[in-house]
Amino acid sequence: MIEMLRPQVSSFAGEIDSLIVMVTLIVGFWYLLTKGMFLYLLMAFRAKPGQKAQYITGKEKHLKKWVTIPHLVIILCDVVLVAGAVRVWYNVKQFMPEAEQTIRIVGQQWAWTFVHPGPDGELDTDDDIAMIDELHVQAGVTYHFMLESKDVLHDFSVPVFRLKQDAIPGRRILGWFKPEVAGEFDIQCAEMCGIGHGIMGAKLYVETPEQHAMWVNDNSLTEVAAATQTEVQR
Amino acid sequence: MASQYTVAHQRSATGIPTSKLALWWLLCSEIVIFGGVLASYLMFRLTHPEWSFDASHTNTMAGSINTFVLLTSSLFAVLAHHAAEMKDGPKAARYLMMTFGGGLLFLIIKGFEWSFEISHGYTITASRFWSFYYTAAGIHASHVIAGMIIMLWVANTARKGKDLHRVENVGLYWHFVDLVWIFLFPLLYIAK
């Protein structure tokens, strides 16, 4: 259902969506049950002339079980919920698969700098390609990212990846993603970072291997890369 | 109004006098405030071993004297409470004034200590350790000052033999201020 609103582009997007659906089904079931009961009781026990309410203290065993049993079942549901949540969390945030490429992402008021490894596939070499507000990745490749910030908190958020991570000045945060569907998508900053927070977006280009190779080629042959890099560092 | 106190004030469903009960709640809320400061400090301290270099520039001597001064003043507060129990208002007031004097001495020593440190460049912005040093001790000192003002006021009524139960309450507050220092002293001065 969520993919109708926002496509699933990373390897773990589907997993997160299924977790959301599972949680929704469980709490939705209880929600409907509770509200159904609520509305039914309202109808059934509205004041009728000449009828007095019953005197019930809440200690009666045969009535109390109507509260206690659902309550115990909810504890069971909670266990299922936690298990599902922790599994997905582990896969996305705790477990780091081998990286095929590593990129650096730097947030600052109010722009993103993406440093891509150049043709040699290694970060922090001369042929790195730094771009402002543009991230180019290749579908099917597992990326590690190093997230940094120059001033205040920012948040690297890619809705189609279902990925979000705060950037903290003075720290380097590691994460990963693996894009799977080619296309052009939004990157948003998701942490209040001042006046320009609302425009701190960037574009994500997920490219097929051929497109990506071409892009790398284009940007490393010319002097563009070096120029942008000095520009960024300045 | 005929009485200073409401009926609500004079009732005691718990058996604890109302003002003392309220004081305990006040102290609870103060404990968490100082707890917040100390927990933050400890979190930094444990993750930043280099702070001990800064800490070694604190004046342990002044700190120890001040600890002694505060403890003594607490003793006077106990004596004041004792006198109040005996319904001896003037005597309680005298002891309270001695407690007050202890507080004053504490502040004077603190003043010298701080001016010395500041003149040597250890200001509140010098490093994170010094920021904590001044902030934590500053919040504590503001409590000392507040306690002293209340003490003057209580001593004044106690001298006339009125509201003697307040002597015990202000004493309790003073013990609390003292206790906070007992935590601050080792953390700021001794841990090097």
Added chain:
Amino acid sequence: MSEAAVHPDGHEHDHHDHEMTFVEKWIFPLDHKYIGKQYLFTGMVMALFGGFLAYAFRMQLAWPGTDIPLFGHMSPAEYNAAVTNHGTIMIFWVAMPVLIAAFGNFLIPLMVGADDMVFPRLNRLSYQVFLLSAIVIVASLFVPGGGFGGAWTAYPPLSAVAAYNLTPQGSTMWLLAVALEFIAFLIGGINFITTAMNSRAPGMTWEKVPMVVWMICIASILFMASVGPLMAGAVMLLFDQTIGTGFFDPARGGDPILWQHLFWFFGHPEVYVVLLPATGMVAEIVPTFARKKLFGYKTVLFTAIGTGVLSFFVWAHHQFIAGIDPRMANVFTITTVLISIPIAEMMFLYIATLYGGSIRFTTPMLWALGFIFAFLIGGVTGIPLGASGADIYFHDSYFVIAHFHFTFFPIAFIGTFAGLTYWYPKMFGRMMNETLGKIHFWGTMISFHCLFIPMFVLGLAGQHRRIYDFTNFPELGVPFLQDIRVFCTSALLVLLAFQFVFLYNFIVSMFRGEKASENPWNANTLEWATPSPPGHGNFKEFPNVYRGPYEYSVPDRESDFWPQHHPA
């Protein structure tokens, strides 16, 4: 303790004898009822202000860049300031003062059968500090540079460094206002708790205390126990802003995450601080109009205490993706999901109270039921957020906005309306108009659901918070999503329009309403054992308490209620 010992020279009669002057009532009141009303009116004015800010920024979201009636053009900085101060004001200057201070002040002495608070002067001081804080926060929007725009969570370094937030005065005033407000509520809270503990009428043992008194006291204790670290944090942040210490500035060895821990260690318990009084009022109103005993008094109490205790162990669910150790998220997922247990139990007990009742759908009852109806949505949508894996997607999206407005609005408005319409006769001595009350109820409920339910969809579509113009983002600017935003804003306009029905009813009934009898709802608690409105000193004769507050429809009795103070 005998009654004679309580008031030795019989001076309690003096309290009734003289009529209070205007100044004694409204400017420098010592009487808890007037201090409560001061809190109420201030809270209402602030609600209108916070509502106006919401109106202004919702208009901007629906029709970005156009001139907003009564506001004008909205710049990004103004948008941020409006959102930040909307959130801060609604929580600290509307929900807190109305639910805890106004109702706490008005109800606690009356319900425990005392003449006033234990410390009337302190009580007055608490209001005065609060009023000052309200003035400071409103003024902070008009200083050079504009109001603080770094979100109500005020995460440093943005909030700490003027070069980053560009509101040097606004942010300091914002912080000062919040700190003053905390002080006001600490003073007030001590008064509430002490009064409820010590000043109870003879015979009112702890299991005979009305639930709302319990809830306000538990809320006050929660507040007191959680706010301390943030007070310390506020001092540190203030120093960071003004004298340049670097507690939270990583460039100088500080730690921005520390603030987040201090903030949320308070911030999460805070949501239950406002939740509990509202549920307490529901626990008074539902039994009265279902003519039923509250189902499981002690269990309700334990669920409240359980919620309170658990609330101290969940704070990091706001920080799942804030860069804390990922392993910590697992611990906090467990505690967060666990908190559904006491709250679910409490909701079940309220619903069970309806069973076997004889339900009268008066306006206060409708609001109380409306609270349960709406809060359930807010509650269950907290679970997907607490599930760490799902929160990766939901964090800082409109799903969160929808979640917490479905908790806060029921609490701050629906719950307040329940309490106000229920105790209005006691507060002002007259009845409110039922027809207008019901129009207001249905209008508010329907437009409220239309306003916030679509925001869940926006959240699922990946729309982030605190962004002043979504058309800047290709994915979010699509017509389908923009139409939803326009729909939300339109619903808000309808919602606002219906509030004028309430304001009209509220003000006009004060002068023209039908005179209220002592006990118009045939309720049991002690506040109904005194004239409406009660005179200074509250009770002509201080009541003794013989039974619990919810003895409705006791078998073999003529009438279907049995006031607490009637001898057996």
